[in-house]
Amino acid sequence: MFYLFYILVIEQILQGLYNLWDTLRWFQTARRRAMSHQGFYAPTVAVFCPVKGIEPGLELNLEALTRFDYPNYEIFFPLAELGDPARKIAERIAAASKHPAHVIIAGHPHDCSEKVNNLRVAVERAENKFDAFVFCDSDGRPGRAWLSKLVAPLADAKTGAATTFRWCLPQIGGLWSALASAWNAPLATYLGPQNRNFCWGGGTAIRREVFEGIRVAEAWRGASSDDLSLTLLLRHNNLAIDFVPECLVPSVTDMKASGFFEFTERQVILLRVHAPKLWAKGLFAHLIYVAMLASGIALAAADWVTGVPTLQVVLILLVPPLLAVLRGVLRLAAAIELLPEWKEQLLARGWIWTLLAPVVPLFSLWSHLVAAFTRRITWRGARYELQSPSQTRILVR
Numbered sequence: 001m002f003y004l005f006y007i008l009v010i011e012q013i014l015q016g017l018y019n020l021w022d023t024l025r026w027f028q029t030a031r032r033r034a035m036s037h038q039g040f041y042a043p044t045v046a047v048f049c050p051v052k053g054i055e056p057g058l059e060l061n062l063e064a065l066t067r068f069d070y071p072n073y074e075i076f077f078p079l080a081e082l083g084d085p086a087r088k089i090a091e092r093i094a095a096a097s098k099h100p101a102h103v104i105i106a107g108h109p110h111d112c113s114e115k116v117n118n119l120r121v122a123v124e125r126a127e128n129k130f131d132a133f134v135f136c137d138s139d140g141r142p143g144r145a146w147l148s149k150l151v152a153p154l155a156d157a158k159t160g161a162a163t164t165f166r167w168c169l170p171q172i173g174g175l176w177s178a179l180a181s182a183w184n185a186p187l188a189t190y191l192g193p194q195n196r197n198f199c200w201g202g203g204t205a206i207r208r209e210v211f212e213g214i215r216v217a218e219a220w221r222g223a224s225s226d227d228l229s230l231t232l233l234l235r236h237n238n239l240a241i242d243f244v245p246e247c248l249v250p251s252v253t254d255m256k257a258s259g260f261f262e263f264t265e266r267q268v269i270l271l272r273v274h275a276p277k278l279w280a281k282g283l284f285a286h287l288i289y290v291a292m293l294a295s296g297i298a299l300a301a302a303d304w305v306t307g308v309p310t311l312q313v314v315l316i317l318l319v320p321p322l323l324a325v326l327r328g329v330l331r332l333a334a335a336i337e338l339l340p341e342w343k344e345q346l347l348a349r350g351w352i353w354t355l356l357a358p359v360v361p362l363f364s365l366w367s368h369l370v371a372a373f374t375r376r377i378t379w380r381g382a383r384y385e386l387q388s389p390s391q392t393r394i395l396v397r
Helices: 002-035 058-064 087-096 114-125 146-155 175-190 208-213 226-236 257-274 276-306 311-338 340-348 350-354 357-373
Strands: 045-048 073-079 101-105 132-136 159-163 166-170 203-207 240-243 249-253 376-379 382-388 391-396
Touching (some): 002 175, 002 276, 002 311, 045 114, 058 087, 073 087, 073 114, 087 101, 101 114, 132 208, 146 159, 146 203, 159 226, 166 175, 166 340, 175 257, 175 311, 175 357, 203 208, 203 226, 226 257, 257 276, 257 382, 276 311, 276 357, 311 340, 311 357, 340 350
Parallel strands (some): 045 073, 073 101
Antiparallel strands (some): 132 203, 382 391
16 A cells, blocks of 8 residues: 555656646646737638527626627527527527527437537528638627637638637536536646647637538537537548637536536546547546545555554645645636636635645546446436437437
8 A cells, every 4th residue: 555655646746747837838828829919810700609498697698699899790599499498588689689690490409419400500501601600608608809819710721620618607606516617627728739629619610611621510410519529520631729718718607416417427428439538548547646545545544543653644645636726726817817807706716726626536537437337418408328429319308
């Protein structure tokens, strides 16, 4: 036990120092990009935001999409059915929008997830006048300059797509909402280098010619995930995915325990199906962290029982969690830089992304273990079985 603990803790300290340096580099890149001018590229854009059901801040979220400081864009709100309670909200927002906005009833899917079907139908309805497509989620609330910054990288013909990520903010402040926010934060700072970027459905821009050229709409037939399917296509065609940290999207969350586990397990199951090597890497990393904690606690307990001083073991055991806290501080500082209008809320709840950072791997390990044994997910009330990246079985609508 003694040697096992020290081997594991040394590995975790070295890994933690590297991750701390990587997060610092991410913070510096985010700060530099936030201060730079986005350029003058302004294609005609179709913004697609699939909607289903009532969620925290829905009306404010949809309203934010109509207020971009951008000259020429239209918004599409696709829903699966007329009876969706969010339809009236979407229609009200569309009617009041200064930019053209459309509410589309896509119908129920037969061979893919509902979100993918909504997007596929909405893209088919979009006219040929659009130069670029932007995909976003109804649980995000982007700022006024968001659209112009997100499409800016598309000026480079070598860029296949530009993407960003969410920053979860608890609406009420419950434990499970806080844990969801803490769990989500490391994923944002994972993105950056193009070789490990993936498209995020809550904020991705792509030129129409690229979208049609790599046949995204065809690939979405049978798909469960819009963004991960798009990621696989871009990589297959050797097209770069540019991460745009200055477009970080605040997402107001309100979760109970069941919602937290549904959310985290769904994300990791989708990852396992579309990127099994990355899932295995995450599983191994979280196993090492938890094994270090377990062996350290066991060793300290054994020493205490036998009367051996435990201070050295305890102090060394605390180093990796403290490094996780420091990474959380850097992430919080970056979020404040990128979301200045949310500064007050971020500071008031800063403990979420700092003090909860050391316990996130425990929940991540659970999600990775669940993904090892099932391919079934729940997504806004619907149940799916992911048979492959291009095959989805609908279990419950």
